Amino acid sequence: MAHQQVKFYQTGTLTVGNRLLDEDNRTVQATMDRSNSLDSGHRACQGCGEALGARYAIDAAMRATDNQLIAANATGCLEVFTTPYPESAWRIPWIHSLFGNAAAVATGIAAALKVKGKKEVRVIAQGGDGGTTDIGFGCLSGMFERNDDVLYICYDNQGYMNTGVQRSSATPGGARTATTMPVGPQPGADFDKGKNVPSIAMAHNIPYVATASVDRLHDLEAKVKKAMSMHGARYIQVFVPCPLGWGSQPAKTVNLARLAIESGIYPLFEAEHGEITSVTKIRNLVQVDEYLKHQRRFAHVMKNPEQLSAIQATADRNIQKYGLLGGQE
Amino acid sequence: MKNTKPYAITLDVGGSLLNKTGSWRTDRPVYLDRLPPCNSTCPAGENIQQWLYHAESGEYKKAWLEIMKNNPFPAVMGRVCYHSCESACNRTQLDEPVGINSVERFLGDQAINNQWKVKPGKSSGKKVMIVGAGMAGLSCAYHLRLAGHDVTIFESSPKPGGMVRYGIPKYRMPREKLNAEIHRIEEMGVKIELNTKVFNIAATKEKYGFDAAFLSIGAQNGQYIEIKSDQSLPSLVGVDVLQGIEEDKPSDLHGQVIVYGGGNTAIDVARSAIRMGTQGVKVVVRNSRDKMPAHLDEINEAVQEGVEIVALRSIVEISDGHLVLEKMVTVEGGKSQPTGEFETIPASVVVQALGQNVDPGLFADVDQLELDDGVLDVDFHMMSGIEGVFAGGDMVPSDRNVTIAIGHGKKAARSIDQWLKGEFQQMDEKHEVVDISMMNTWYYSDAPRTIRPILDVVRRQSGFAEVVGDLDEDSAAFEARRCMSCGNCFECDNCYGVCPDNAVIKLGNGKRFEFKYDYCKGCGMCVEECPCGAIKMEPEEI
Numbered sequence: 001m002a003h004q005q006v007k008f009y010q011t012g013t014l015t016v017g018n019r020l021l022d023e024d025n026r027t028v029q030a031t032m033d034r035s036n037s038l039d040s041g042h043r044a045c046q047g048c049g050e051a052l053g054a055r056y057a058i059d060a061a062m063r064a065t066d067n068q069l070i071a072a073n074a075t076g077c078l079e080v081f082t083t084p085y086p087e088s089a090w091r092i093p094w095i096h097s098l099f100g101n102a103a104a105v106a107t108g109i110a111a112a113l114k115v116k117g118k119k120e121v122r123v124i125a126q127g128g129d130g131g132t133t134d135i136g137f138g139c140l141s142g143m144f145e146r147n148d149d150v151l152y153i154c155y156d157n158q159g160y161m162n163t164g165v166q167r168s169s170a171t172p173g174g175a176r177t178a179t180t181m182p183v184g185p186q187p188g189a190d191f192d193k194g195k196n197v198p199s200i201a202m203a204h205n206i207p208y209v210a211t212a213s214v215d216r217l218h219d220l221e222a223k224v225k226k227a228m229s230m231h232g233a234r235y236i237q238v239f240v241p242c243p244l245g246w247g248s249q250p251a252k253t254v255n256l257a258r259l260a261i262e263s264g265i266y267p268l269f270e271a272e273h274g275e276i277t278s279v280t281k282i283r284n285l286v287q288v289d290e291y292l293k294h295q296r297r298f299a300h301v302m303k304n305p306e307q308l309s310a311i312q313a314t315a316d317r318n319i320q321k322y323g324l325l326g327g328q329e
Numbered sequence: 330m331k332n333t334k335p336y337a338i339t340l341d342v343g344g345s346l347l348n349k350t351g352s353w354r355t356d357r358p359v360y361l362d363r364l365p366p367c368n369s370t371c372p373a374g375e376n377i378q379q380w381l382y383h384a385e386s387g388e389y390k391k392a393w394l395e396i397m398k399n400n401p402f403p404a405v406m407g408r409v410c411y412h413s414c415e416s417a418c419n420r421t422q423l424d425e426p427v428g429i430n431s432v433e434r435f436l437g438d439q440a441i442n443n444q445w446k447v448k449p450g451k452s453s454g455k456k457v458m459i460v461g462a463g464m465a466g467l468s469c470a471y472h473l474r475l476a477g478h479d480v481t482i483f484e485s486s487p488k489p490g491g492m493v494r495y496g497i498p499k500y501r502m503p504r505e506k507l508n509a510e511i512h513r514i515e516e517m518g519v520k521i522e523l524n525t526k527v528f529n530i531a532a533t534k535e536k537y538g539f540d541a542a543f544l545s546i547g548a549q550n551g552q553y554i555e556i557k558s559d560q561s562l563p564s565l566v567g568v569d570v571l572q573g574i575e576e577d578k579p580s581d582l583h584g585q586v587i588v589y590g591g592g593n594t595a596i597d598v599a600r601s602a603i604r605m606g607t608q609g610v611k612v613v614v615r616n617s618r619d620k621m622p623a624h625l626d627e628i629n630e631a632v633q634e635g636v637e638i639v640a641l642r643s644i645v646e647i648s649d650g651h652l653v654l655e656k657m658v659t660v661e662g663g664k665s666q667p668t669g670e671f672e673t674i675p676a677s678v679v680v681q682a683l684g685q686n687v688d689p690g691l692f693a694d695v696d697q698l699e700l701d702d703g704v705l706d707v708d709f710h711m712m713s714g715i716e717g718v719f720a721g722g723d724m725v726p727s728d729r730n731v732t733i734a735i736g737h738g739k740k741a742a743r744s745i746d747q748w749l750k751g752e753f754q755q756m757d758e759k760h761e762v763v764d765i766s767m768m769n770t771w772y773y774s775d776a777p778r779t780i781r782p783i784l785d786v787v788r789r790q791s792g793f794a795e796v797v798g799d800l801d802e803d804s805a806a807f808e809a810r811r812c813m814s815c816g817n818c819f820e821c822d823n824c825y826g827v828c829p830d831n832a833v834i835k836l837g838n839g840k841r842f843e844f845k846y847d848y849c850k851g852c853g854m855c856v857e858e859c860p861c862g863a864i865k866m867e868p869e870e871i
Binding site: 009010011012014015016017019027029030036038039040042043044046047049051052055056086087088089091217243249250251255258284 | 835853857
């Protein structure tokens with residue numbers, strides 16, 4: 001398991017830091033000299049989960065590689081809000097090319113570094129769910145099957161938020177987007193569509209696949225650190241709530257991420273070479289409506305028992321499939 | 330200068346720090362300290378959250394010194410305090426309250442074992458007299474010495490300690506701990522004149538040239554009601570019985586002991602009687618059992634030890650070695666009324682423990698001081714009708730317990746200090762009390778199973794019966810770590826971590842955090858994710 005929860009030292013490893021823990025058990029984010037790879041002044045919305053998730057992940061990767069890191073970025077919010085010409089909020093070598101080719105660009109960088117003999121410099125590709133699961137999917141799958149030495153991080157906010165909240169193949173059933181309006185007999189996004197990219201990544205038999213969340217920092221950092229200790233194609237999908245696209249309070253971003261985990265709707269796990277090696281257990285199980293009710297994109301679902309029970313069924317299936325209950329406590 | 334750069338790089342590359350996103354904000358987060366409920370209810374005004382904070386990291390001396398800022402008796406309080414802090418503890422709403430009392434006892438004992446000391450303040454040249462070496466008087470003396478004043482206490486009894494010594498049995502309050510904490514105060518230069526009863530305050534004050542006086546003579550005269558009796562049974566008074574036990578005088582407690590009254594003194598007498606090998610102890614109370622003023626823990630412990638509570642009975646007659654009891658009923662408003670039904674029970678001795686009064690002797694020769702309804706009125710600063718004469722403890726209008734007395738002593742000492750310097754200061758405004766709804770309790774992890782059972786036993790019994798061992802060091806630290814630090818930053822780094830805009834600066838160990846308002850967009854995530862409720866949003870002035 002990537003991260004073993006430490007309990008009882010007042011807040012254990014549930015908080016970002018903890019003065020009572022050994023230095024080894026504290027997060028990168030708790031240190032005064034974290035790299036702040038994604039710095040202040042970026043133009044993400046208030047309470048942006050993606051900005052938070054990107055700093056968490058890249059800072060952890062920077063620490064793991066001793067700052068020898070290059071990142072290729074897909075088009076999307078993360079690219080737009082960090083680099084309006086001529087400013088950049090990135091404090092790492094960073095390149096943006098197209099919407100759909102981040103994985104291919106990163107593969108090229110990794111190949112170049114190999115030719116140059118720069119073994120210590122590591123490569124990350126990153127993007128939102130649109131650039132990953134839809135538009136960049138061909139390049140991503142190619143990177144996986146060639147087992148290129150790249151960690152691909154997908155910040156999953158379940159839609160095309162940058163262009164005005166359209167549905168992506170990561171948008172959950174029932175959710176309202178600009179292209180899946182809550183009208184007609186099946187309001188919101190369809191339930192029987194979409195891709196489970198972590199599972200698809202696992203099907204490529206790559207060395208490492210993990211899902212993570214902005215509310216489980218220790219877990220997220222441990223996963224990034226572990227990924228950076230390995231070579232070959234690796235994939236981490238980070239759950240990042242989007243206040244704008246989801247119609248949620250900016251202050252609730254981390255809380256929503258937590259409720260998604262605690263309801264079982266977004267299972268956190270690690271897999272190596274296609275096999276699941278660990279799951280993050282639910283701490284205090286909640287029903288999905290606890291998670292849904294804070295989001296306007298699900299407002300119609302709250303009044304629709306059929307859709308509500310369909311979403312609850314998804315969560316229950318996850319709990320069953322991944323064994324999310326019991327264990328740690 | 331002519332721009333020679335090609336298209337698309339006509340501007341110099343700049344960092345995002347040029348973009349002051351703080352201008353987006355309509356509300357700003359601010360750090361604040363809220364008042365934790367434990368601190369808010371502590372009659373001695375201890376900063377419990379703060380001393381637990383030090384104890385959490387094993388800094389026991391620091392923790393002890395924090396207690397000593399307000400209360401010079403941690404080892405005594407860790408045993409006999411009724412810990413209203415624990416009743417108020419927000420953790421109760423998650424699992425069980427933090428065992429504050431047991432940690433305080435641990436710290437107090439550590440101090441005694443390691444002979445930790447507190448230094449008196451720089452001499453002020455002022456002299457203060459104190460009448461009564463009970464908790465209020467000793468607490469006042471301690472705080473006056475901290476402020477550098479010269480202090481003499483006049484005590485009518487042969488030993489200092491007041492009701493803690495003469496009213497609380499040894500099984501609850503071991504005398505070596507009490508003596509050690511009083512001795513520490515004496516070592517700070519407080520003079521205690523024992524066996525010295527003061528009859529005239531004004532004369533004594535003038536004779537020795539005292540600049541101010543503090544009266545804390547307590548309420549030691551046991552109330553005694555006349556019960557129709559054929560003198561077939563000895564009839565005793567509760568406080569006198571307890572004092573006799575303390576002084577090792579032969580006791581009249583034997584056979585079937587009947588204690589009349591439902592307060593703590595009654596329970597103390599009953600539990601002492603159990604320990605003295607009597608044949609049976611009954612506590613007769615006029616009210617229903619749930620209306621007994623004694624502390625519930627003590628009633629339960631007494632019952633466990635074999636004391637029988639006879640509720641809703643009044644003693645109407647002593648006759649032929651028996652008591653005639655009249656049955657009572659609870660009527661609307663919670664009061665009890667006689668029913669006219671009687672019963673008799675056998676008895677060997679009756680002890681009345683129906684409350685205590687202030688000895689009016691001290692005021693006989695002073696016109697300006699008069700007892701009103703049995704107590705001496707004082708103003709907000711604890712000053713009596715005479716300028717420069719202050720009073721506190723059981724003799725002033727207030728609930729009566731040791732912790733309150735210690736608080737009175739502290740408050741009076743601060744007032745006396747200010748009065749000696751010429752004028753009373755305004756009290757600092759108290760912070761808002763933190764409610765659990767202002768906190769994010771998700772973060773507080775549960776105690777592991779291995780620790781909990783040990784602590785449960787200690788929590789139930791500590792500060793209660795010395796047959797229970799002390800909290801060991803590990804358990805003390807673990808118990809302290811159950812504190813949620815309500816309303817006060819404990820540097821968990823959550824705000825520093827969860828800010829998507831990197832707009833929180835970590836200032837380093839013990840220095841907390843600052844907001845970078847140039848970049849804070851005002852999303853409020855730091856407030857939402859602060860476990861202890863030490864940040865709030867305030868509307869921005871536009």
